[in-house]
Amino acid sequence: MLTYLLKRISTLLLSLWIISVCLFFLQKNATVDVVMLQSKARSNGSFYVHPLAAEKVYRAEAVRLNLDRPLFYFAMKPVMFPDTFYKVQYPEAVKVQKKLLLATGDWALVQTYFQTLTAFYEKVAQTENGQVSIFWKQQLQEMANTADLSVVKAACQASDEIREPYIEELRKIEGLLIRLSYQSPSFFSWLPFPRWNGFDNQFHLWFSKIIHGDIGISSRDGRPVLDKLKEAIPWTLWVNGLAILLAYMFAMPVGILMAVLPKSRWLRWINNFLLALYALPAFWVGSMLLFQATLPEYGFSFFSISGWSGLQREGGFLSQPIPFLLQLSLPVFCMSYGLAAYLTSYMQSTFSKVLKEPYMLFAKTKGISRTRLYFKHALPNALLPQIVFVAGIIPALITGSVVIEVIFNIPGMGRLFIDSMLSQDFTTVYSFVLLVSVLTAVGLIVSDILLVVTDPRIRLSRENRKE
Amino acid sequence: MKLKIFFLIVLFLAIFGDWIANEKPLYCQYQGKSYFPLFEVPFVKLGWIDWPAAFQNENWGNVPFEKVVKTLVPYSPETIDRNNLGLKSPFAAQNTNGFRNRHWMGTDRIGRDVLAGWIRGFRLALGIGFLSIFIAGLVGIFLGGLAGFYGNDRFNVPVYKAFGLFFWIIGFVYWMYLGLETNGNNLSVLIWLAIWVFIGALIYILPALGKSTSLPIDLIISLIIQAIDAIPALFFLLALLPLIKNPTLFHVIILIAFIRWTGIARLVRAEFLSIRDLEYIQAAKLLGIKNFLICWRHILPNAMGSVWITFAYSFAGAILLEAYLGYLGIGMPAGTISWGSQMQQVRENPSAWWLAVFPGLAIFLILFSLQKMGEKLESKVS
Numbered sequence: 005m006l007t008y009l010l011k012r013i014s015t016l017l018l019s020l021w022i023i024s025v026c027l028f029f030l031q032k033n034a035t036v037d038v039v040m041l042q043s044k045a046r047s048n049g050s051f052y053v054h055p056l057a058a059e060k061v062y063r064a065e066a067v068r069l070n071l072d073r074p075l076f077y078f079a080m081k082p083v084m085f086p087d088t089f090y091k092v093q094y095p096e097a098v099k100v101q102k103k104l105l106l107a108t109g110d111w112a113l114v115q116t117y118f119q120t121l122t123a124f125y126e127k128v129a130q131t132e133n134g135q136v137s138i139f140w141k142q143q144l145q146e147m148a149n150t151a152d153l154s155v156v157k158a159a160c161q162a163s164d165e166i167r168e169p170y171i172e173e174l175r176k177i178e179g180l181l182i183r184l185s186y187q188s189p190s191f192f193s194w195l196p197f198p199r200w201n202g203f204d205n206q207f208h209l210w211f212s213k214i215i216h217g218d219i220g221i222s223s224r225d226g227r228p229v230l231d232k233l234k235e236a237i238p239w240t241l242w243v244n245g246l247a248i249l250l251a252y253m254f255a256m257p258v259g260i261l262m263a264v265l266p267k268s269r270w271l272r273w274i275n276n277f278l279l280a281l282y283a284l285p286a287f288w289v290g291s292m293l294l295f296q297a298t299l300p301e302y303g304f305s306f307f308s309i310s311g312w313s314g315l316q317r318e319g320g321f322l323s324q325p326i327p328f329l330l331q332l333s334l335p336v337f338c339m340s341y342g343l344a345a346y347l348t349s350y351m352q353s354t355f356s357k358v359l360k361e362p363y364m365l366f367a368k369t370k371g372i373s374r375t376r377l378y379f380k381h382a383l384p385n386a387l388l389p390q391i392v393f394v395a396g397i398i399p400a401l402i403t404g405s406v407v408i409e410v411i412f413n414i415p416g417m418g419r420l421f422i423d424s425m426l427s428q429d430f431t432t433v434y435s436f437v438l439l440v441s442v443l444t445a446v447g448l449i450v451s452d453i454l455l456v457v458t459d460p461r462i463r464l465s466r467e468n469r470k471e
Numbered sequence: 472m473k474l475k476i477f478f479l480i481v482l483f484l485a486i487f488g489d490w491i492a493n494e495k496p497l498y499c500q501y502q503g504k505s506y507f508p509l510f511e512v513p514f515v516k517l518g519w520i521d522w523p524a525a526f527q528n529e530n531w532g533n534v535p536f537e538k539v540v541k542t543l544v545p546y547s548p549e550t551i552d553r554n555n556l557g558l559k560s561p562f563a564a565q566n567t568n569g570f571r572n573r574h575w576m577g578t579d580r581i582g583r584d585v586l587a588g589w590i591r592g593f594r595l596a597l598g599i600g601f602l603s604i605f606i607a608g609l610v611g612i613f614l615g616g617l618a619g620f621y622g623n624d625r626f627n628v629p630v631y632k633a634f635g636l637f638f639w640i641i642g643f644v645y646w647m648y649l650g651l652e653t654n655g656n657n658l659s660v661l662i663w664l665a666i667w668v669f670i671g672a673l674i675y676i677l678p679a680l681g682k683s684t685s686l687p688i689d690l691i692i693s694l695i696i697q698a699i700d701a702i703p704a705l706f707f708l709l710a711l712l713p714l715i716k717n718p719t720l721f722h723v724i725i726l727i728a729f730i731r732w733t734g735i736a737r738l739v740r741a742e743f744l745s746i747r748d749l750e751y752i753q754a755a756k757l758l759g760i761k762n763f764l765i766c767w768r769h770i771l772p773n774a775m776g777s778v779w780i781t782f783a784y785s786f787a788g789a790i791l792l793e794a795y796l797g798y799l800g801i802g803m804p805a806g807t808i809s810w811g812s813q814m815q816q817v818r819e820n821p822s823a824w825w826l827a828v829f830p831g832l833a834i835f836l837i838l839f840s841l842q843k844m845g846e847k848l849e850s851k852v853s
Binding site: 020283410 | 641642645649652653657659660662663690693694695697698700701702703704705706707709710711713714787791794795798799801814817818821822824827828831834835838839841842843846
């Protein structure tokens with residue numbers, strides 16, 4: 005038993021670690037520039053820097069956000085890559101420099117080239133002389149954003165008048181271009197070179213922060229993600245919790261009744277009906293109910309489409325339970341009917357399975373009354389898998405509640421997720437996915453352990469199998 | 472039987488939908504010449520048939536044909552009917568010439584025929600569902616079979632080969648990555664890749680010397696399955712989508728397959744685990760039949776019974792996921808017309824019930840019949 009537990013938990017921890025590594029790299033690869041977003045948020049949307057001046061801005065921001073580190077514990081890059089390649093921060097510059105490096109194989113030369121461009125830009129920026137400096141700023145933007153050397157060469161061309169003030173820099177760049185175009189990486193510089201980056205890397209920092217409960221700062225509004233989640237979780241819990249409760253309250257008696265009643269055509273019809281109920285997509289029913297059925301003209305005046313924001317401001321459930329419950333009624337109904345249908349047929353099958361067990365026959369022959377037979381002997385055995393089942397369906401429920409929350413405008417986790425998704429706030433999105441997957445994995449393992457702990461038969465068969 | 476007929480109808484709508492709902496007529500006579508516009512499109516693209524200039528413009532309804540035989544629904548899903556803009560109800564008075572051109576399921580906000588879009592939805596849902604489950608089935612059966620057949624203690628290789636394999640895989644990923652990074656036109660990278668493949672073949676051919684060790688294939692695959700299963704499907708899908716700059720339907724299919732293969736793999740693994748020790752398999756092994764053939768001929772056919780059931784349920788799940796994506800308006804390529812995207816419009820126009828009822832009904836019917844089929848298969852297996 006103990007070894008089984010330890011094995012389960014260790015594989016769980018390992019798979020959670022794998023998930024977090026994957027999510028970290030997904031977050032890094034998501035097509036959004038975090039620094040740009042943050043800077044935009046702080047300067048009210050208008051943020052522009054010249055690509056050659058951007059490196060400085062980005063480096064300052066990167067230090068603030070702890071991004072000036074290698075990505076992972078180790079890296080494997082071709083020999084021609086320097087071990088300080090991660091220090092280039094501006095995404096466009098990373099792209100261009102990588103391309104140039106792969107084409108030439110000489111990092112020192114690429115560095116010199118970029119330094120020359122930057123020096124040129126700084127000189128242009130310092131000596132403001134009207135049209136000429138504006139022209140060169142534009143040309144430099146083009147040069148900095150391309151790895152195509154012929155484009156750079158073409159951008160250097162201009163009339164002598166315009167070239168004259170910066171002739172020295174331009175000659176230097178043209179010289180460098182010729183050197184760059186003659187270089188190509190040697191055959192052996194493509195070989196992989198594994199490097200150990202130590203513990204001072206971005207992943208380690210991110211992961212240790214998460215373990216300490218700091219799951220990051222939303223890149224949209226700068227608020228901690230944890231605060232946002234704390235506001236959202238109660239709503240999701242209310243909806244899901246009520247839905248589960250309602251589903252069980254329906255499924256238990258109906259399922260037992262269906263198992264006990266003799267088989268008939270009626271039963272088959274009810275079974276079909278339950279199957280149909282289960283197949284009915286909740287988001288369809290939800291949007292139909294919300295938009296077609298609950299208009300005040302039909303007597304649904306208690307339910308208002310925009311009623312949530314008011315309730316939210318007034319505080320939680322305890323301050324005004326009745327409008328709160330009324331407002332929750334429709335989403336909870338949408339969440340629960342499919343679950344109820346599924347649970348009912350599940351209850352029916354487990355209960356009728358238990359009824360066929362030999363010990364039930366024995367109890368029957370002893371002459372125990374029916375109610376005692378069903379409730380004392382059959383029910384506890386049939387109930388067990390039901391209760392364990394809850395933990396297993398939590399992921400499906402959370403997935404379902406995303407769409408329901410979006411439809412009914414509930415400020416829960418699902419809507420937070422979709423909102424962050426649409427506003428490209430990937431810090432929230434990925435820390436959210438991590439949180440949900442941790443919850444799910446823990447739920448699955450708890451259900452497994454509960455099953456083993458509560459049902460001696462499973463434990464026995466497992467031990468038997470080992471021998 | 473009823474189920475079979477239903478699936479046949481759905482399949483028919485999915486395959487021939489574009490011939491049922493299309494703005495291009497089946498047959499027409501224009502300026503004394505006969506055309507079959509619906510069937511001529513590929514030939515016109517190839518330049519084998521020339522169309523008059525009147526056919527080139529977008530609106531086929533306004534071409535003054537002399538004779539015309541239109542399709543059953545004379546609108547394409549993308550056709551914008553400028554006379555019926557802004558949500559015409561199926562029962563409302565519609566500004567169309569004649570009964571024949573009526574919008575039987577109404578129009579949406581920009582005047583597209585809902586019925587034509589609804590028919591297109593069949594192809595989209597079935598295509599995405601079928602392709603993604605097909606890919607997921609291939610991956611799931613392969614990996615699940617591998618994990619189940621060999622388990623943790625039966626994939627025996629010499630220690631040096633195991634290490635060689637490990638380093639070879641890392642190197643292979645590295646060279647493939649570099650090949651992609653240089654767009655496959657750097658000669659030295661390609662030569663290195665060829666050398667690496669050659670080394671791999673060498674490792675495979677080398678004789679089995681020294682001590683043997685068993686690779687824990689089952690552990691590795693189970694770990695991957697556990698990790699993927701821990702993330703709820705919709706979240707996973709939505710977390711993967713932003714990595715793609717311009718998502719196409721193909722990306723959506725691959726992502727759904729990536730999420731769905733684990734369920735199939737888990738089942739196949741369990742089936743293989745229980746079958747691999749049966750007597751007839753041991754007999755086959757003693758006869759010296761190759762492992763692959765044992766799996767393919769003797770284990771897989773017996774395992775497939777319950778795998779078909781998961782296929783049915785996974786198919787339903789994939790269709791639902793596709794509808795979710797369309798409904799949330801995330802991830803599907805812009806302008807895709809599906810049931811989800813039709814239903815999404817209801818959120819902005821609550822009074823347009825026809826945009827919700829018909830697509831939802833289609834989703835419901837397909838899901839229901841798939842569940843029913845799964846149930847039937849289940850009772851057949853047990």
